[in-house]
Amino acid sequence: MNRFLTNKYLVFLIRLAIGIVFVYAALSKITHPDQFARIIYNYHILPGGVINLFALFLPWIEILCGFLLIIGFWHRSATAILGGVTIVFIIALSVALFRGVNIECGCFSTTSKAKGPVIDLIVRDTIMLVGFALIFAANKTFFALDGLRRRF
């Protein structure tokens, strides 16, 4: 089991999948920081003054790290950052769930009115954390620029 989980092809697939997810998730937030800021405001967690800065900064972190994961460059650093970001998401969603605040997720789209149960989102993010842990722990890489640099 352990060998299966650290299999370099499996870890590559997880890396690729998570990378694509984050790049995709960032796109509509980058084009619509105004709507994304409104969604963040609705969480009622961040103080008003930093909401816009956060709305501008976060999607670029997502897209950069997602891209780095896909190409496998600096991928452990990118994994660490996205892992941290995901933990922040889990905390924010949990606070919203606990307080019963009516939120739009703001996960993949700034316009979707679909509101899944918040608990599902928390479960999804937690599963993703396991993926990050596997990527971070793996010492062999497949199809990664980091691996190339080590070889040459």
Added chain:
Amino acid sequence: MIKTILQIVTIGLVAALLAVGNNLVNPNKVPWIGNWPSLSDNTDSVWVSPSYDAKSDPPTLRLAEAFDRFASKTYLFVDAREPEEYQLGHIEGAINLPFDTFDDHWAQVEPLLPKDAKIVTYCSGSECDASLMLARLLIQRYGYKNIEIFFGGWPAWTMHKLPIDGAYDE
């Protein structure tokens, strides 16, 4: 370890640069420091008309609460000001139903306001009673039940640069 930290800092800096660049050219750009109403901000709680009777009148909303209703997209905002003011600018998506000339407009507006709709009325802030009068009228004469009054109204909304149709006041 130090290498990882340096990489993380670098990624953060690049992301910050891209974020700044994007916000300079993006048509949907936002102010760097947002002026979002705070939930604990009581400054707008004073905007309640003197003729408001807390016992019998519909509930009032503070700015942050009104914005919550707005963002949920399940409330209809009704602008009780005159059409000239409404046309210059109003809360995004709001319907105009002027209290002073109610009878001239009711026939047009009635189909837009289902009896079970959740409604927020507003007008020109502290100086103005139209939102309260309109709410009373809709409840007493037409049987609406889910009405709330946003006394902060247009001035409070635009002070915080919240979403509107039209133009902010000069």
